[in-house]
Structures are given as C-alpha cells and as structure tokens.
Amino acid sequence: MKKIVLYVGAFLFSIAGYAQQALWGGGDIVSPQINKDNSVTFRILAPKASKVEIEGDFLPAQKIKTPFGEVEAPGRVQLKEGKNGVWEYTSSILPSEMYNYSVYVNDFKTTDPSNVYQNRDIATITNYFLIGNGQADLYMVQDVPHGTVSKVWYNCPTLGMERRLTVYTPAGYESSNKKYPVLYLLHGAGGDENAWVEQGRAAQIMDNLIAQGKAEPMIVVMPNGNGAQQAAPGEAPNSMVKPQFMNPKTMDGEIEKAFPDIIKFVEKTYRVKKDKNNRAICGLSMGGFHSLYISAYYPNKFGYVGLFSAATSKQINNKNTSDVYENLDQKLATQFSNPPRLYWIGIGKTDFLYKDNIDFRKQLDEKGYKYTYVETDGGHIWRNWRVYLTEFAPLLFK
Structure with a gap:
C-alpha cells in the first residue's frame, strides 16, 4: 500500500512539474524596461543571432507602398549585442502613450519572449507597453x-x-x-x-x-x-x-x-x-x-x-x-x-x-x-x- 502511495505521489509530482514547466523556462531578462525618464530599454536573448532589430510605432515611421497609396509603417532599429548573448536597445524619451512593437532575429519576425502583453491586429501579433502620466493614463x-x-x-x-x-x-x-x-x-x-x-x-x-x-x-x-x-x-x-x-x-x-x-x-x-x-x-x-x-x-x-x-x-x-x-x-x-x-x-x-x-x-x-x-x-x-x-x-x- 505504501508503494502505491509513493508511486501516485511521484506521478502527481511529475504532472505538476510538466504543467508548470513554463515557470522554469522563463529567464530573468526584463524587457521592456520603462526607465525613470520614460525612455524604454529592450533586451532580447539571441546568442547565435547575427542581427536583432525592434520594429515599433515609437520609432520614426517608414513609408511603404500599398494598393491604397503610400502609408506610414512602424520604424525599425538595430539592437547591440552585449554579454551572454543579450541584445539591447534604449529608446529616446517617449511621451505618454500605448506603443506596439515586434522583434526581428536574423530577419525572422517574432514577439518579445520577455513581454507577455500582446495584441492581435488583423493577422499580426505584436507586443505592447504603456507609458503613463499623460494620455495613456486613460x-x-x-x-x-x-x-x-x-x-x-x-x-x-x-x-x-x-x-x-x-x-x-x-x-x-x-x-x-x-x-x-x-x-x-x-x-x-x-x-x-x-x-x-x-x-x-x-x-x-x-x-x-x-x-x-x-x-x-x-x-x-x-x-x-x-x-x-x-x-x-x-x-x-x-x-x-x-x-x-x-x-x-x-x-x-x-x-x-x-x-x-x-x-x-x-x-x-x-x-x-x-x-x-x-x-x-x-x-x-x-x-x-x-x-x-x-x-x-x-x-x-x-x-x-x-x-x-x-x-x-x-x-x-x-x-x-x-x-x-x-x-x-x-x-x-x-x-x-x-x-x-x-x-x-x-x-x-x-x-x-x-x-x-x-x-x-x-x-x-x-x-x-x-x-x-x-x-x-x-x-x-x-x-x-x-x-x-x-x-x-x-x-x-x-
């Protein structure tokens, strides 16, 4: 009987561990980090990448051509590689607003793995963050x-x-x-x-x-x-x-x-x-x-x-x-x-x-x-x- 209890306990423990594996898979990287002056620091762990970029509506817009004419699209900027394969970029001081962004690793578009806050706009998933003390307070x-x-x-x-x-x-x-x-x-x-x-x-x-x-x-x-x-x-x-x-x-x-x-x-x-x-x-x-x-x-x-x-x-x-x-x-x-x-x-x-x-x-x-x-x-x-x-x-x- 004691063996059965031990087996059941071990089985349940393994299920709990499997169910919570996402907890152990998360790192301690903070991204985005909203700084005291309302600049924002992004950090992406990509040790084998040759290029990492952020595309966001807080950057100077780029012009693209569409069937509806030329329209504005979010700008893009490169991150710098630092220690342990963590790439980093700090924005300029940003006004209060809600901002959206995506990550490009070697031109592959993805989301920021350290930021769980995401939105879908049509077929595109982007991360977002808010800077308060102004319009975004609403x-x-x-x-x-x-x-x-x-x-x-x-x-x-x-x-x-x-x-x-x-x-x-x-x-x-x-x-x-x-x-x-x-x-x-x-x-x-x-x-x-x-x-x-x-x-x-x-x-x-x-x-x-x-x-x-x-x-x-x-x-x-x-x-x-x-x-x-x-x-x-x-x-x-x-x-x-x-x-x-x-x-x-x-x-x-x-x-x-x-x-x-x-x-x-x-x-x-x-x-x-x-x-x-x-x-x-x-x-x-x-x-x-x-x-x-x-x-x-x-x-x-x-x-x-x-x-x-x-x-x-x-x-x-x-x-x-x-x-x-x-x-x-x-x-x-x-x-x-x-x-x-x-x-x-x-x-x-x-x-x-x-x-x-x-x-x-x-x-x-x-x-x-x-x-x-x-x-x-x-x-x-x-x-x-x-x-x-x-x-x-x-x-x-x-």
Missing part, C-alpha cells in the same frame, strides 16, 4: 469603478445568421434600474468585434472618462462589421481561418442594411433610451465609412455621428450598385434637415485618406452643414483612433 486600468465587457450573440435575420457583439455596460448598470444612452462603436477593415476592446482600450477609456465625470455613463456596443462573419476568427463555428484585411460583405451595403437588427436586439435586451438623441455611432476607417452611410441611410436614428479617419464614397467598388451608397447628397440633405447634435470628423495629417476627408468636408461646407473637425499628427494608426474616442465620447448625450 488607457490603463485605474482604481475606479469598472464596467462589464460581455460577448453577446444576437439573431441577424437580414444576414441570415447568429452574430456576436461586444458590449460594454458602465459601472452600476447591473445594480440600477436606470436607462442609458448607447454608443455604437465600429472597427476598421480586417478588424472584428474584439478590436476596440483590445487595440482600442475602449473599456478602460470609458471607465476612466466616466469616473472623472468627463463622459456620461453609457452602453457601448461594438459589432462585427464583416457581414459574412458570425464572430471574430476562431470564435465562431468553422472560423479557424487566418484573419484577412478585406472580408466579404463589408462595403457592399449589407452591413448598413443589417444595422437595425443590432439596434432592435440592444433595445430589447438592455435598459436603454430609445430615441435619436440617445444614440451615437462612430467608427474608424471602414467603420467610419459604415458610420457615414448608416447614419445617412437611417437619418432619424442617430443624434451623434463620429468619423475617425473615415473612408469615403471613393472607396466604394465601382461595380457596387447598392442603394445605400446612391444619392448621398440627397441623403445628407435629409439627415441635416433635422441635423445631428454632433457630426464629428477626425483625421491625421499624414493619413492616406486625408485628401478624401478634405473632399468630403467640402461637400458638407458647400451645403452649410455644420460639423466639428479635429486634425492630428500621424497617419492611419490606432494611436489617433484612441485619442479620437477620448475626445468624442465626452461630447455625447449632454
């Missing part, structure tokens, strides 16, 4: 009341499938009988219902703005804007596929026509105010395109509209004949005959959509339609879109 988890983030399935008869939303309810929602306004927050091309809570830090932003009294408590609904998808890749039946930039049924009118299914579900499921002036819609890039056309196609649905680095009518496939995109001038005339309380446009100075946004603003100016315009540095990047959300949300439902 992106950090602070000691404030926290809302709830839920992944919720709803029926979408227009698209003929069950689909998923990410829904943020503010602190106190579960314990109150109060009704709340709703912000519909839309992602860009290649994104999904996870994008704004992961890359966009939407939950942290809303928690902190509400706690500071800068934003009204509101429900934030983040749909999947890819009309052929039920949910994010890997999170729906038969969806273990590589994420791609352009998905079927994204800018063909289908998502716009299906949007009332989302509103109907939200207003049936949550305690919300159901009038135009308690609904807002905004989005980045393709999501800005959707926001523009959804709000114009349903002119009495939204009292607040936000276009973040928005695509415009020029991005519509010429073969597309959906009535959603036809007669925009007439649709805008109807929308602005009883205008939104806020029509907000934000764009980066080096965004590849900058000229298109100028043209769209001229279209609004010629008709005397009032809007708020914000111009920032930088291009078509999450850094801008997070800032836009922090500026747009406080203006809602006042």
Whole structure:
C-alpha cells in the first residue's frame, strides 16, 4: 500500500512539474524596461543571432507602398549585442502613450519572449507597453469603478445568421434600474468585434472618462462589421481561418442594411433610451465609412455621428450598385434637415485618406452643414483612433 502511495505521489509530482514547466523556462531578462525618464530599454536573448532589430510605432515611421497609396509603417532599429548573448536597445524619451512593437532575429519576425502583453491586429501579433502620466493614463486600468465587457450573440435575420457583439455596460448598470444612452462603436477593415476592446482600450477609456465625470455613463456596443462573419476568427463555428484585411460583405451595403437588427436586439435586451438623441455611432476607417452611410441611410436614428479617419464614397467598388451608397447628397440633405447634435470628423495629417476627408468636408461646407473637425499628427494608426474616442465620447448625450 505504501508503494502505491509513493508511486501516485511521484506521478502527481511529475504532472505538476510538466504543467508548470513554463515557470522554469522563463529567464530573468526584463524587457521592456520603462526607465525613470520614460525612455524604454529592450533586451532580447539571441546568442547565435547575427542581427536583432525592434520594429515599433515609437520609432520614426517608414513609408511603404500599398494598393491604397503610400502609408506610414512602424520604424525599425538595430539592437547591440552585449554579454551572454543579450541584445539591447534604449529608446529616446517617449511621451505618454500605448506603443506596439515586434522583434526581428536574423530577419525572422517574432514577439518579445520577455513581454507577455500582446495584441492581435488583423493577422499580426505584436507586443505592447504603456507609458503613463499623460494620455495613456486613460488607457490603463485605474482604481475606479469598472464596467462589464460581455460577448453577446444576437439573431441577424437580414444576414441570415447568429452574430456576436461586444458590449460594454458602465459601472452600476447591473445594480440600477436606470436607462442609458448607447454608443455604437465600429472597427476598421480586417478588424472584428474584439478590436476596440483590445487595440482600442475602449473599456478602460470609458471607465476612466466616466469616473472623472468627463463622459456620461453609457452602453457601448461594438459589432462585427464583416457581414459574412458570425464572430471574430476562431470564435465562431468553422472560423479557424487566418484573419484577412478585406472580408466579404463589408462595403457592399449589407452591413448598413443589417444595422437595425443590432439596434432592435440592444433595445430589447438592455435598459436603454430609445430615441435619436440617445444614440451615437462612430467608427474608424471602414467603420467610419459604415458610420457615414448608416447614419445617412437611417437619418432619424442617430443624434451623434463620429468619423475617425473615415473612408469615403471613393472607396466604394465601382461595380457596387447598392442603394445605400446612391444619392448621398440627397441623403445628407435629409439627415441635416433635422441635423445631428454632433457630426464629428477626425483625421491625421499624414493619413492616406486625408485628401478624401478634405473632399468630403467640402461637400458638407458647400451645403452649410455644420460639423466639428479635429486634425492630428500621424497617419492611419490606432494611436489617433484612441485619442479620437477620448475626445468624442465626452461630447455625447449632454
């Protein structure tokens, strides 16, 4: 009997050791290390490498050519090899922000093995870090009341499938009988219902703005804007596929026509105010395109509209004949005959959509339609879109 107990004990110990092998495999390398002056030191153990580089959005941007024109991409810098095969690089002093980066070892792209904090943007995994005492304080988890983030399935008869939303309810929602306004927050091309809570830090932003009294408590609904998808890749039946930039049924009118299914579900499921002036819609890039056309196609649905680095009518496939995109001038005339309380446009100075946004603003100016315009540095990047959300949300439902 004693032998059996010993064998069982040894077996269990071996299983525990196997299960926790990741603990013993970790080293004592600290990377990234945020220094007192807000410079950042990176360390990569690569004793047999001939070259190690960091690519990140905290470095001077490089220009690359794409089918959409020349765009900015994260810069790259080489690390220096030190003792014991540890390569190292210290950045310049960085302003408060959330930064993303990747590692290249002999031109092989990978992540920083010492940094467990990662995000997926379309099909790319990158590490990230935050530097506080400024803008990024809004992106950090602070000691404030926290809302709830839920992944919720709803029926979408227009698209003929069950689909998923990410829904943020503010602190106190579960314990109150109060009704709340709703912000519909839309992602860009290649994104999904996870994008704004992961890359966009939407939950942290809303928690902190509400706690500071800068934003009204509101429900934030983040749909999947890819009309052929039920949910994010890997999170729906038969969806273990590589994420791609352009998905079927994204800018063909289908998502716009299906949007009332989302509103109907939200207003049936949550305690919300159901009038135009308690609904807002905004989005980045393709999501800005959707926001523009959804709000114009349903002119009495939204009292607040936000276009973040928005695509415009020029991005519509010429073969597309959906009535959603036809007669925009007439649709805008109807929308602005009883205008939104806020029509907000934000764009980066080096965004590849900058000229298109100028043209769209001229279209609004010629008709005397009032809007708020914000111009920032930088291009078509999450850094801008997070800032836009922090500026747009406080203006809602006042």
